[in-house]
Amino acid sequence: MAETAAQEFQARLGQVAEATEHMLDRLLSDKALPGETVRPAHFLGAVRYASLGGGKRLRPFLLVESARLFGIETEGVLRAGAALEMIHCYSLVHDDLPALDNDDLRRGRPTTHKAYDEATAILVGDALLTYAFDVTADPATDPDPAIRAALVLALARAAGIGNMVGGQVMDLEAEVSQKPHTAEHVIQLQSMKTGALLHYAVEAGAIFARADDKARAALSRYGRALGAAFQVADDILDVEADEAALGKRAGKDADRNKATLVAALGLDAARKRRDALAQEAISALDPFPQHRAAILKEAARFAVARKN
């Protein structure tokens, strides 16, 4: 049973990734939409470079599966997932810029400002961020404008100054700070920088389903615990990768005084927290029928068991 669920999870993850890729490809075609003048060809290529052909598409997956938890499987849900992925991709493009993390490579490919140039990368991020709201607000996403407006509001709030962008600011500030970071500070920072967008993914499923308050609260608990588990797991993977590669316990993150939970708590306590959060995410879904919730529960197991 456990193995079957894991297999089904992997299959679904692959299916949603492929469907997301197709949707992004279609949305980023060279055909101008009504109200658009023209999509400059070379620039469109850069926008596609920054968003197509990569990644697990974990956020669209969580969004699609959260809607499926309520029996909702529409093309509109996939559109909302693709829009969410655009926000994620824009944040990577801007974070990689020389003035921020100054990364040359992402997933083995040159970052957008390396493959093109800095000006293009800045504008690519702006275009993806803007287009995410276009796609979400379009009637093709859901015939009910109340659902579209609620999606836009939740997405903007998760991605904005009080969450994702604010978390990115705090992460940059943490790096130049000389002081060690408290666990409380790191947890808040991570919940803003990466947790909020993962939480939106499952919130969006509840919005599409017009879920009642109880179901919404359960999914919200799941989303917060999953997001936190995912981020601690990331911190642990960084250290483990360094240990394996260098034979010592000193990660790139530690060198840069990065705000990580491993640095704040130590490796053992971080592992305990990761596993407890995954269990919390799984328990949060108990109110839902097991056959419907199995995939999302498996996603929580995946978040802590993955090797990259």
Place this chain on the structure above:
Amino acid sequence: MAETAAQEFQARLGQVAEATEHMLDRLLSDKALPGETVRPAHFLGAVRYASLGGGKRLRPFLLVESARLFGIETEGVLRAGAALEMIHCYSLVHDDLPALDNDDLRRGRPTTHKAYDEATAILVGDALLTYAFDVTADPATDPDPAIRAALVLALARAAGIGNMVGGQVMDLEAEVSQKPHTAEHVIQLQSMKTGALLHYAVEAGAIFARADDKARAALSRYGRALGAAFQVADDILDVEADEAALGKRAGKDADRNKATLVAALGLDAARKRRDALAQEAISALDPFPQHRAAILKEAARFAVARKN
């Protein structure tokens, strides 16, 4: 009568600018909204620096007056105007960056990346762009979700790859190009880069009013003509300022092979086009009662008569 209309226009322009300033100040308070974690204090200061305390607030003015054309004067209209101004401000912050126009000063103050740093300026732009959609989609903007979703969609489309961002890309490409720019190319570029957002301003008024197709088309004609007139007037002002200051006809724009209509058409033809566009904007409003349309007509006269 003409003088009265001009005076009333100036008074209204000042009133809306002040109301927009208050609204931006309130929206950019340090109080986190529901769903936000925290607004980092130093960063919030940078966001406020980039958006408060300056400008004619022409876009909010056009939005507010277009809604007033239909008798609609709500706080929600002011919110939508402030959101539109956030998009305008974000575009200035990103355009000023070293990788783009590399400007140190704007309206006599250091640009955001000079007053803070580049990373902050990039993220300030991202925060303002994101928040514009939050504010627009919030129920406080209009109780009807259909209106909020329509506003978000129109705003995103005006600001996105097929309009404002795309126009900015074309403007950068034009500057490094060695070829002179045709009038047709410049007109398309300007309608994307600045025209689309001005057009959204009046479109938003029609959306708030649930205007019929005929009124919507009339306002749309007004918005397009006004946006184009405004931009030609800008090109002409640049040349005239240079002539006055330097005693010769060689503007900064011409040096950089900027795509301007003065370069493409010559000064006399550009002036003729500017005046014809202003007249077209004024005529487009003929279907509306004169006492309601007077202020917007005056705005078209102002667009071509202004000295800065």
